[in-house]
Amino acid sequence: MKILTAPYIFTPLGFKENQAIVFDKKIIEIGTHQTLEKKYPNAIVTTLPKNSVIYPGFINTHVHLEFSSNKTTLNYGAFVPWLESIIANREVLANNSKAMQEGCKEMLHSGITTFGAVSSYGLDLDVCRTSPQRVVFFNECIGSNPEIIEVLFNDFLLRVDTCESAKSDMLIPAIAIHSPYALHPNIIKKCIALAKERNYPISAHFLESPAEKEWLTAHSGPFKKFFENFLGVSKPVTTIEQFLSHFKDTPTHFIHACEASYDELLILQEGSHSIGHCPRSNKLLGCKRLEIENIQIPWTLATDGKSSNWSLNIFDELRAALMLHPTDDIKELAYRLMGSITHQAADILGVSCGKIKPDMSADFAIVTLPKAPQNPADIALWTILHTNNATQVYIQGERYV
Ligand code: BEZ
């Protein structure tokens, strides 16, 4: 048993001062260090450096580890040219285990103890299985062309089964539906049926770019040429409404939603869905700002992959979000952002972590502020502005940083 004691702890109810946590693999109790040391005399006590804050380990709900080797290869600025560059370069980029391991390490040092890995080819399974972090492994299904969907779906099922046989409390199988434009409705139905049968979390890219919206609503724009050249089709396989109707009874983590209208957001709200918000990725691929100030449903901040980002460090993403979004109250925005990568993300992925509360996994990201905060209410803001990496990181009670 171990005790961590710090001047500040981030709980779902806000920052608590001068508290300690006793834990083994799970959190056992929170209280003053005097009380806990008396009650658990054999526990190993660590007093954290002054001005330290204990956060629950951070959760990055959306990353594409397979593309971790990209630095200067892909074409940024607009979505369809970027997608074409992914298709042209996926073989060179996607099979680099060392880059994937470095990506996991970069996330770990920034305090990420759980991540949602969208896997296109299953090449990241071993890296995820052996990484210290908890991974929700989103096996991705793609394919809109009825002539080849059978083959693509069988390949997807094989990847799901391989993942299922590697399942543990730290590797959670899940399903990712690529997007409305790249998946045939019959396959979406099969994916959702499988997810329901096995109780898998589901994620899907949704209304990311202006090009996607134009293709789905007006059958025109940059995607028209793309689909004519790539698959010889001039109409999308679905409408937005039809796509969303598949998820009616299945809460899903929709990624991006930058182009979602008021009515589409309402459908997401009625379906108990959530949004993954990747501001740096959106900016680099020529997509709109997600107007988080108008969003009533739960959302998380996530990095996306290095296919559309320069780092997987969650503090880089937090600072970008803080700078990007207009707000009357920057302290409140900072506080919401920290909640989005902890308790909010845990509820969305259905994992027993992300909260400093008894019975939760003992996953901690400890941050040390450069000076004492004048006002404890401002700690989230100081954390985002002054942190590049966590000082210490624990997963299931073991220290990894
Ligand atoms: C498709 O199968 O429709 C598709 C595949 C890759 C990218 C875009 C679309």
Ligand code: FE2
């Ligand atoms: Fe993505």
